[in-house]
Amino acid sequence: MSAHSRFNRVFPREASMKTRKSQVLTGLDVLVRDDLAPLRGRSIALLAHAASVDRDLRNILDIFLENGLRVVRVFGPEHGFWAVAQDMEPVGAHPAYAGIEFVSLYGTTEESLTPRPEHFEGVDLLVCDLLDVGSRYYTFVNSVVFAVEAAARAGVESLVLDRPNPLGGVHIEGPLLEPGYGSFVGLVPVPVRHGLTLAELVCFAFVHRGGNPVNLPGIVPCEGWKRALWWDQTGLPWVPPSPNMPTLDTATVYPGACLIEGTTLSEGRGTTRPFELFGAPGIDGAKLAEAIGPVPGAILRPLLFKPTFQKHSGLVCGGVQIHVTDRAHFRSWNLMIHAISAILNLWPDRFGWRTDAYEFVREIPAFDLLAGSDRLRAGLEHGVDPAELIAEQTFPAELWREMSEPFRLYE
Structure with missing residues (x-):
């Protein structure tokens, strides 16, 4: 029933x-x-x-x-x-x-x-x-x-x-x-x-x-x-259900952008646009946007931002803001695989995986809990092409x- x-x-x-x-x-x-x-x-x-x-x-x-x-x-x-x-x-x-x-x-x-x-x-x-x-x-x-x-x-x-x-x-x-x-x-x-x-x-x-x-x-x-x-x-x-979910725009990018929580990058908490922007000190937003390339349904705008709390609080971060232009074709999960891959290649010294306890779990990395396995993290660490990772990490809609x-x- x-x-x-x-x-x-x-x-x-x-x-x-x-x-x-x-x-x-x-x-x-x-x-x-x-x-x-x-x-x-x-x-x-x-x-x-x-x-x-x-x-x-x-x-x-x-x-x-x-x-x-x-x-x-x-x-x-x-x-x-x-x-x-x-x-x-x-x-x-x-x-x-x-x-x-x-x-x-x-x-x-x-x-x-x-x-x-x-x-x-x-x-x-x-x-x-x-x-x-x-x-x-x-x-x-x-x-x-x-x-x-x-x-x-x-x-x-x-x-x-x-x-x-x-x-x-x-x-x-x-x-x-x-x-x-x-x-x-x-x-x-x-x-x-x-x-x-x-x-x-x-x-x-x-x-x-x-x-x-x-x-x-x-x-x-x-x-x-x-x-x-x-x-x-x-x-x-729309009433924000949590402090860092202020708008529908936030929810639109969240399926992929929340992966940033499992890294040492800022996901924009402590700013007025959480999850819509991301980066870290020492990252060049223009180079990052260029490395990621065209994004279906969105434009990446290079910017500087300074979180007021949590990661990199009080520090100027370089990164990009996601401006969704066609949400029917925008896939934030795909974008974030490209973005993390690009940052690992260009600024490996500015990137790390989150290692502290996450949602009451200590023995499994936060990124793996979010991704649902260790497969994505392993692929990114080994330099697997983002397109290959996306194909592997997308469950068939019909199934x-x-x-x-x-x-x-x-x-």
Whole structure:
């Protein structure tokens, strides 16, 4: 039974449409339209964050409280409920709403990523609403998976409010995660850019990890969304889901640009354009752009920048900014393979692989966790031609569609 059909069985929806067909509704919008009927009389634990808003930019927690729903506990993912913490920064207590316990699902240990049994005391429904950005590394999907699994063990039902994939659901990028490289930045074998919505990917991961299909979460699907639609074609407002994901432009380059996190290069954190620009002290941006060559769907602009925190904080870095001109043909994964290869060839003394612990893992290099194996790093170190690496590191789109088809809710 699909997650969609299970939702319709447990929480039947009204058949009438009260909005224009061209208007995309998130799962939260659908619930609001239907007067939150499936939630009334329930004792709720809520997993949400600052981007969990309706079309009128009202946060889900405020909506629930204003409508008299009983919210027992609120879980916050990485970056916290208000999305103020930086990456890998442990999140402590949240600003409290009177009478509501806030629990961080991103602390100082790997165990903190999963709700404990006592977190479901007095709860009969877990509601999850997080904005994913369409890349395997982004941790919010994994927070939902861990929470749904914990709820199932506690005998508590789960309900996922779906949101569109900001990058659409047509194109994929990168390889599958390989066995032995699972972490909080990649739980199950999916491509880097996977083309699934939050609910679709949660159900895929839940089943792949051995979850009983009987315990699949209920889903409130989006309405009006087609896989060809990018976020800015939905009419929905963009709220940054994390401090370094300020715009859709950031999400567009993220599938490849996040690889820079696994190196000593700056990925632009500490600037106003994280992930859109990258470099390091001593790098000549013009030479780098020339070495990379033409980029389908984008222009690389040489520049200097000075991060205000994290890598190379306070130092002037040379590099490039990615200006996407045709996102239908732009592939950030391919670009970053070319870019890292060029920097290794031209400035080997300015480049290194990140060696500190990354997302609670010490024994596997951060770059390998992000890439999904050690194959890409080994190829780059041995000077393999970028075109050959791209061919090797791209999972066939038709095979991925076949693998994920049972979990797809949208055309």
